[in-house]
């Protein structure tokens with residue numbers, strides 16, 4: 001990864017996390033939100049309603065064996081985010097395909113969130129997240145290790161934090177920002193977003209990327225009311241099946 005990115009490192013976190021407050025412009029944000037929610041309705045309804053958020057999966061969902069059927073991302077997810085910006089920062093240079101091939105779009109309305117989870121081995125261990133619309137706090141929890149889970153009498157696959165457990169770290173993602181998490185932070189931590197109508201206790205001691213924020217002043221009361229926040233999460237799926245192969249298989253040749 002290039003030197004440029006080092007100035008964006010969140011130094012209080014285990015390796016590695018990077019935060020760039022002003023990654024896209026206001027016009028680009030507006031344009032991307034229109035692409036996510038085309039007026040009056042998408043030609044193909046892209047949203048899947050989940051219990052606590054809405055989700056779009058581009059270019060398509062992974063198969064049961066975590067394989068991506070090879071197909072390009074739509075142009076609006078490529079330019080300007082992947083080309084030229086990710087490329088200039090060398091973000092995916094070491095990933096198997098040298099660039100992201102999969103994007104999950106999440107939308108959270110006030111009160112919605114996502115349970116602490118890990119993204120797992122289907123992806124190269126790096127996620128680059130562009131935030132749109134409003135700020136939100138991402139909570140990080142160290143995974144429980146086998147011995148700890150055993151001591152607590154839970155089965156050893158139970159790495160999920162107890163409900164009500166305090167996150168170990170909190171990252172504030174402003175609208176128009178980029179957050180990159182990779183390496184140990186990807187493999188050894190769970191991440192989640194609280195199902196809350198406010199984000200509170202915001203300050204230099206509780207928010208680990210505080211020095212890198214664009215609009216610290218707007219958080220000086222220590223809280224804000226949630227508004228609809230959309231995320232574009234870019235990843236590289238390791239296993240890709242060429243369509244040609246599938247067609248040949250279907251044609252019996």
Ligand SMILES: O=C(O)CCC(=O)C(=O)O
Nearest residue numbers: 104106114119129231233
């Ligand atoms: O919306 C986000 O920033 C997090 C989404 C997430 O964790 C996921 O889609 O796996």
Ligand SMILES: [Fe+2]
Nearest residue numbers: 117118119191
């Ligand atoms: Fe995730």
